[in-house]
């Protein structure tokens with residue numbers, strides 16, 4: 001029989017460890033949340049947050065979906081597992097599915113959701129910049145919101161409706177409509193928390209993950225809009 005050339009193209013997470021040694025670490029994210037193994041919350045203080053609402057924001061296509069940068073606008077996240085440090089919102093972004101809409105990064109008892117929103121905060125009590133904080137074990141805190149298909153999400157729609165204008169990597173569109181990132185969070189704020197990492201290169205182990213238990217509903221149309229622009233954004 002003739003020899004069949006076998007080319008194994010290794011892309012994606014399996015290759016990240018070559019360029020980013022952190023990816024070989026001991027606290028890598030995302031993880032599967034095994035609810036039976038999660039210890040019930042001790043006596044942690046409540047998690048509190050405050051975001052500024054009335055400032056122009058821009059949505060950018062970084063090539064792996066969309067991201068909204070907060071450009072230093074005033075905000076605060078404190079309490080819960082964050083000790084006495086105060087964190088500030090740097091950016092928020094999303095992860096959506098490829099095809100079957102099972103696009104969340106974290107899974108819960110092996111179950112994936114249609115998408116996942118991340119609000120990335122950095123420790124302003126201890127560090128002078130996001131970049132510096134991003135290299136420290138207690139530098140970042142990310143609020144994770146699981147997304148499931150249901151009713152339309154009006155606050156998120158302020159971003160989703162702009163996706164047709166940022167189809168290519170590097171595209172950016174600005175909007176001045178007031179938006180409160182707190183409205184992206186679920187009503188009930190019970191959460192799982194664990195020490196983890198950035199889920200994308202450089203996979204630095206600097207993230208205290210705070211993943212809300214209650215998923216937030218988005219419409220099928222909002223998922224579709226994300227899927228096609230996510231795919232286009234990624235294709236570029």
Ligand SMILES: NS(=O)(=O)c1c(F)c(F)c(-n2cc(CC3CCCCC3)nn2)c(F)c1F
Nearest residue numbers: 118120131134140142197198199200201202
């Ligand atoms: N999914 S996640 O874990 O919530 C998540 C994040 F938390 C991030 F902070 C980033 N991130 C990466 C950089 C470049 C920095 C460039 C300077 C060094 C640190 C990384 N900016 N933001 C990110 F890409 C991401 F996917």
Ligand SMILES: [Zn+2]
Nearest residue numbers: 093095118199
């Ligand atoms: Zn993310």
